[in-house]
Amino acid sequence: MTFQSSSQGSASHGKFITFEGIDGAGKSTHIDWLCHWLRSQGKEVVSTREPGGTPLGEKLRTLILNEPMHLETEALLVFAARREHLAEVIEPALARGAWVVSDRFTDATFAYQGGGRGISREKLQILETWTHGHLQPDLTLLFDLPLEVARQRIIAERNLDRFEREQAEFHERVRFAYLDRAAKSHGRIRTLQSDRTPEEIRQSLEEIIVTFCK
Numbered sequence: 001m002t003f004q005s006s007s008q009g010s011a012s013h014g015k016f017i018t019f020e021g022i023d024g025a026g027k028s029t030h031i032d033w034l035c036h037w038l039r040s041q042g043k044e045v046v047s048t049r050e051p052g053g054t055p056l057g058e059k060l061r062t063l064i065l066n067e068p069m070h071l072e073t074e075a076l077l078v079f080a081a082r083r084e085h086l087a088e089v090i091e092p093a094l095a096r097g098a099w100v101v102s103d104r105f106t107d108a109t110f111a112y113q114g115g116g117r118g119i120s121r122e123k124l125q126i127l128e129t130w131t132h133g134h135l136q137p138d139l140t141l142l143f144d145l146p147l148e149v150a151r152q153r154i155i156a157e158r159n160l161d162r163f164e165r166e167q168a169e170f171h172e173r174v175r176f177a178y179l180d181r182a183a184k185s186h187g188r189i190r191t192l193q194s195d196r197t198p199e200e201i202r203q204s205l206e207e208i209i210v211t212f213c214k
């Protein structure tokens with residue numbers, strides 16, 4: 001993890017890797033492979049997700065994904081679930097030297113609640129600083145692809161949740177908020193072109209992760 005204090009780069013801490021992208025981008029498909037690969041390198045790996053990752057967080061996830069609510073209530077709940085996730089799972093794992101791989105983190109909030117719902121970046125930054133001002137992912141893998149391709153992948157296979165049922169314009173705003181954030185991330189967010197075969201994506205992912213581990 002990247003602490004903004006002098007603990008940055010300390011050998012006693014693990015690494016924090018997050019996966020991001022619009023719904024149906026292919027994150028879950030590749031998280032298992034990455035965790036398997038990291039374990040084959042002898043690392044302790046904690047695989048988790050947001051919203052969720054703790055018993056309380058999973059209850060909040062059910063509400064967030066299914067219950068109609070005010071847009072700011074939604075933002076506050078994702079940060080509440082995140083605070084619990086950090087305290088119960090992420091921070092202890094990193095402190096003991098484990099690698100944490102999370103299916104989504106705060107970039108998702110800037111993309112969905114910021115880009116999608118229109119909450120200002122300033123408001124979200126205040127919540128981010130309050131919740132985890134001391135900690136950011138070391139590496140974020142952004143799975144990017146055209147909206148129509150992602151829709152085709154998920155539409156046949158699942159009951160759509162509150163976000164997945166949003167209009168195409170919402171998902172376009174989410175996608176472009178992610179890309180904008182990646183462009184300003186100084187290399188933390190690596191974008192993977194995801195309208196390719198799983199094998200091609202995995203090869204790109206492997207190149208990124210091997211370089212990151214050096």
Ligand SMILES: Nc1ncnc2c1ncn2[C@@H]1O[C@H](COP(=O)(O)OP(=O)(O)OP(=O)(O)O)[C@@H](O)[C@H]1O
Pocket residue numbers: 021022023024025026027028029030153154157194195196197198201
């Ligand atoms: N490169 C690919 N080509 C074709 N189909 C894919 C590819 N990657 C994933 N899929 C399929 O698309 C669907 C969505 O993939 P996956 O669940 O990995 O996406 P996700 O980003 O985790 O989605 P969500 O965030 O909505 O859970 C799955 O049926 C998966 O098998």
Ligand SMILES: Cc1cn([C@H]2C[C@H](O)[C@@H](COP(=O)(O)O)O2)c(=O)[nH]c1=O
Pocket residue numbers: 023049050051065078103104105106108109110112113163164
């Ligand atoms: C962390 C986070 C998530 N969301 C949204 C994005 C997705 O539509 C769902 C989670 O579903 P997934 O299939 O597990 O990817 O939640 C959000 O709006 N804001 C967030 O901070």
